[in-house]
Amino acid sequence: SRLQGWVCGSYCIAMHQLRVLTGLAKACPAGLLQVPRSQLAAAQVQFQRRARPYPLARVLSQPEPDRQGEHRQDSESVDPSASASSSGPPEPGKQRPSRHVAVHVDQDTVVDLATLPVRHIVRQVNLHFINLWVPLAWSWGEFKDGVQLAYRAVHDILGKGDLEGLQGLVTESLLEQLREEGSLHCPTKEGWAEPPELRIVRPLGIFTAFAGEGPAGSGSVVVRVVPLVHLVEEYRYLGEADPVTLRRLQKWAFEWQVAEGGATSGWRGCGLGRGWE
Numbered sequence: 001s002r003l004q005g006w007v008c009g010s011y012c013i014a015m016h017q018l019r020v021l022t023g024l025a026k027a028c029p030a031g032l033l034q035v036p037r038s039q040l041a042a043a044q045v046q047f048q049r050r051a052r053p054y055p056l057a058r059v060l061s062q063p064e065p066d067r068q069g070e071h072r073q074d075s076e077s078v079d080p081s082a083s084a085s086s087s088g089p090p091e092p093g094k095q096r097p098s099r100h101v102a103v104h105v106d107q108d109t110v111v112d113l114a115t116l117p118v119r120h121i122v123r124q125v126n127l128h129f130i131n132l133w134v135p136l137a138w139s140w141g142e143f144k145d146g147v148q149l150a151y152r153a154v155h156d157i158l159g160k161g162d163l164e165g166l167q168g169l170v171t172e173s174l175l176e177q178l179r180e181e182g183s184l185h186c187p188t189k190e191g192w193a194e195p196p197e198l199r200i201v202r203p204l205g206i207f208t209a210f211a212g213e214g215p216a217g218s219g220s221v222v223v224r225v226v227p228l229v230h231l232v233e234e235y236r237y238l239g240e241a242d243p244v245t246l247r248r249l250q251k252w253a254f255e256w257q258v259a260e261g262g263a264t265s266g267w268r269g270c271g272l273g274r275g276w277e
Helices: 002-027 037-046 080-087 107-130 140-159 172-181
Strands: 098-103 197-213 221-235 244-250 253-258 268-271
Touching: 107 197, 107 221, 107 244, 140 197, 140 221, 172 268
Parallel strands: 098 244
Antiparallel strands: 197 221, 221 244, 221 253, 253 268
16 A cells, blocks of 8 residues: 555656646747757748658758768757868868758657656656556666667668568558558659668657557457657758758657467557658
8 A cells, every 4th residue: 555655646746747847848949959940940841741751851951061070969050161170171072961951849849858757757657567467578778779670670661662561560550551541652752862761769768658458359458658769860862962861759659469368469560650640
């Protein structure tokens, strides 16, 4: 009873903090994310078309030269003169590559980031209690590693236009939904010079998680976990020499199904989140 009281109390406190943080996040100006206003406005216009698996990241501004030996870690503009002095002259006969950076930031992004610490703690507690009743063997570290592999595999398959390659990686219901919608975009249709490259996959925490009954009459139990993941993607288009780097947050859903007899399905994708459905 003491343990139950502690858990209930912790949960109430966490949910209260969640409501407070949500209110603060909604009132938080976009400038607190340290994203230039001009680039933020352009990114918001660019990403209105959310019904496509790979939103077309087109040129938003004049290209900025990359500094040699250093990856850009933010979307701030770089002083060309300072960059030239620090990196030295380019090699004879070669031009320093340019890169366009697009950042997807909206009100949902601010709220998701602000509430994630509390959400992660609460969901971790939930999953550990679920683990007492379901053979889940829950470990955030192992799940996080699996999420990175899943994102890279699915991203690569969709980028090549191979829908059937998703067999075994996603649930049958999601695969059937993708077939019916015909939302897969192949390189030729998108005008890509090559399939998009997923440069960085960084799971930030558990956005939501819950357990419930499986399909009617199956007697199974389904555990679903939705992590918040930071992605950095690179797109190259036909006729455009400069690549486009896209930074955004994504929330794919993963489920673990336990049959009535105790057999488990392993983790599979059951939802590709905003911008993929």
